[in-house]
Amino acid sequence: MSAATSTPRATSTLTSNQLHRFAPAGLLVAAAAVSAGLAAVIGFSIPLFVFLGIVIFAAALTAVSAAVEGRRKATDRLVTTLVVTAFALALIPLIAVVWSVIGNGLSAFGVDFLTTSMRNVTGLQDQQTMQDGAPLIGGAYHALVGTLIITALATAISVPIGLMTSIYLVEYGRGRLARAITFFVDVMTGIPSIVAGLFAAALFAVLFGVGTRNGFAGAVALSVLMIPVVVRSSEEMLRIVPNELREAAYALGVPKWRMIVRVVIPTAISGIASGVTLAIARVVGETAPLIVTAGFTSSINTNPFSDWMMSLPSYVYSLAMRPLSGSEPQPSLDRAWAAAFTLVIIVMLLNLIARLIAKAFAPKTGR
Amino acid sequence: MTTTTKAPPEADQRPSGRRGSVRPxxxxxxxxxxxxxxxxxxxxxxxxxxxxxxxxxxxxADPSEIEGGEGFFSYVWPLVFGTLVAALIALIVATPLALGIALFISHYAPRRMSQGLGYVVDLLAAIPSVVYGLWGIQWLAPNVQGAWAWLAENLGFIPLFTGPASATGRTMMTAGLVLAVMVLPIITAVSREVFLQTPKLHEEAALALGATRWEMIRMSVIPFGKPGVIGGVMLGLGRALGETMAVAMVLSTGGFTWSLVSSGNNTIAAEIALDFPESSGLKTNTLIAAGLVLFVITLGVNMLARWIVSRRKEFSGAN
CATH class of the missing domain: 1.20.5 (Single alpha-helices involved in coiled-coils or other helix-helix interfaces)
Structure with missing residues (x-):
């Protein structure tokens, strides 16, 4: 931006060379009208109307502003328009996702859905539902149970390992080992979920024979994804514990490990707990690792160490991709949406819990 | 999803001596x-x-026993191609939008609104991928089918848009769009965070010199945030490359084709998810080998991202 545009064309009041406050709004209305007209000529559709309207508005506003306010202001206005447009454009799919999950998910959702499994439910029942108006039967109880068991196991594996590793990195780690761990935790963060699933599948194939699938294999796969998240979030939290607290504990003659357990961890517990909750929220919806490790079933299985185990994400996937009845897929899709709705509710609740934990247990600052 | 780029406070000044008497x-x-x-x-x-x-x-194994009958390489390269194309579409669509949202939240929206928007973006990053997949197949595919048909009809001479367009809309373009929606919150979250960390003094100095808002952003916010944004984009790329469910559910898979608006093509992750549950014998090994290829690719991308971020850090104009 050069100084060439600052030629004093008008009287030097502060308000000269400025568009009127309502000029953009007026131009927007005008652009909408023009684009409605154009769209009507071409063949009206809402996306076309909105698209034309925005293009015309951006062009007109920039042109008017360039004429009145100069090139720099015009660029500024153009960018503002673009930024706001990008924001509005991005809202469309995001609102559509939420809308379709709620809109489609509620039709099959209910107490029955959460308390019955899919055992002995076949395409025949679905056809009756569609043709004779029989009630929709079959739910996601077995998947809900499976998800809870697998996630709980994954948490039980990941949290001790992750927390101890972060303690090592913050309180003990020096030199090459600590640097190697930091680096490989970073690498682990980037492992695609399907590769984690393949790892668990290959591990169990080597240990227990080819084709072994059970809930525990799924939990191992999820742990591979969860551990780096726990390490990173706890590490960050432990690092912000003030050193004065550590030194005060040392000064009282407290051994290092008791200092860590009694001073450092309690101080950071809110952050650690909310980090763990967010990590759970991340893995609870993982699908790919579970369909290669835990398999699919329509019955309730509460033993993670034998037999296939359903989970909510696998349930959504299997019903959406392979409806029970090929000719009447709608009941299956309804169930898939209801399960997706359940899953989203669980994830949102976990996020909410994480925020509440962070707030409730936040260390009291001395101010 | 809060990948802070903020340097952790120095925590290395605690007593580390007294190695002599170690308590059990x-x-x-x-x-x-x-x-x-x-x-x-x-x-x-x-x-x-x-x-x-x-x-x-x-x-x-003998090359003729591998799926396709011509060895592992000719089996895997269309999948690698599909993986890269889907991720590329996702990034091309998502990056400008994500930067727009991040700037909107950090510098354009009213302060009170921007915090709420930040929460919303974080929540969207947490929606499971299978939900996006279901949405893609049920909502997005039917809605964009018309656009692909139009592309095939009017721009069909470009190899990427060769017709006939898929009647269901379950094409590579759609899968790429779903991926874009999925990586959007990630790139946005990282970018927003670095934009918010721009030193207030830099911004105020620019404004005091008479810069417009855009000039202030271009001269102080973007130079400061560039490494973080690149890191965020790479993070999104890593997610898009490894993302399985969206592609597995949305794309109507098939053999290699240049056309992005007809069915066909597949990605490594989706191929594994679709075929692994029913595979046996050598096919299982082949799929795991494909998984290894994916692992190497994502590893490369992540390393590259880290290298770029660390290399640019010194020149970012920060501090």
Missing amino acids: GDRNFSIAARAAGILILIVLAGVTVFLVSEALPTFQ
Whole structure:
């Protein structure tokens, strides 16, 4: 931006060379009208109307502003328009996702859905539902149970390992080992979920024979994804514990490990707990690792160490991709949406819990 | 999803001497902590070892026994192509939008609104991928089918848009769009965070010199945030490359084709998810070998991202 545009064309009041406050709004209305007209000529559709309207508005506003306010202001206005447009454009799919999950998910959702499994439910029942108006039967109880068991196991594996590793990195780690761990935790963060699933599948194939699938294999796969998240979030939290607290504990003659357990961890517990909750929220919806490790079933299985185990994400996937009845897929899709709705509710609740934990247990600052 | 780029505060000034008299509790605790760290290294080594050992039969087998009958390489390259194309579409669509949203939240929206928007973006990043997949197949595919048909009709001379367009809309373009929606919150979250960390003095200095808002952003916010944004984009790329469910559900898979608006093509991750549950014998090994290829690609991308971020850090104009 050069100084060439600052030629004093008008009287030097502060308000000269400025568009009127309502000029953009007026131009927007005008652009909408023009684009409605154009769209009507071409063949009206809402996306076309909105698209034309925005293009015309951006062009007109920039042109008017360039004429009145100069090139720099015009660029500024153009960018503002673009930024706001990008924001509005991005809202469309995001609102559509939420809308379709709620809109489609509620039709099959209910107490029955959460308390019955899919055992002995076949395409025949679905056809009756569609043709004779029989009630929709079959739910996601077995998947809900499976998800809870697998996630709980994954948490039980990941949290001790992750927390101890972060303690090592913050309180003990020096030199090459600590640097190697930091680096490989970073690498682990980037492992695609399907590769984690393949790892668990290959591990169990080597240990227990080819084709072994059970809930525990799924939990191992999820742990591979969860551990780096726990390490990173706890590490960050432990690092912000003030050193004065550590030194005060040392000064009282407290051994290092008791200092860590009694001073450092309690101080950071809110952050650690909310980090763990967010990590759970991340893995609870993982699908790919579970369909290669835990398999699919329509019955309730509460033993993670034998037999296939359903989970909510696998349930959504299997019903959406392979409806029970090929000719009447709608009941299956309804169930898939209801399960997706359940899953989203669980994830949102976990996020909410994480925020509440962070707030409730936040260390009291001395101010 | 809060990948802070903020340097952690210095925590290295605590007494580290007194190695002479080690209490048993101290020793056990430090051994346990160290063991946990080493376990992570073992797990990662295990991932590599098991994948390689299970993939090995593929490379030893006769090429005619591999899926497709022409060896592993000709089996895997269309999948690699599909993976890269889907991720590329996602990034091309998502990056400008994400930067727009991040700027909107950090510098354009009213302050009170911007915090709420930040929460919303974080929540969207947490929606499971299978939900996006279901949405893609049920909502997005039917809605964009018309656009692809239009592209095939009017721009069909470009190889990427060769007709006939898929009647269901379950094409590579749609899969790429779903991926874009999925990586959007990630790139946005990272970018927003670095934009918000721009030193207030830089911004105010620019404004005091008479810069417009855009000039202030261009001169102080973007130079400061560039490494963070690149890191965020790479993070999104890593997610898009490894993302399985959206593609597995949305794309109507098939053999290699240049056309992005007809059915066909597949990605590594989706191929594994679709075929692994029913695979046996050599096919299982082949899929694991494909998984290894994906692992190497994402590893490369992540390393590159880290290298770029660390290389640019010194020149970012920060501090």
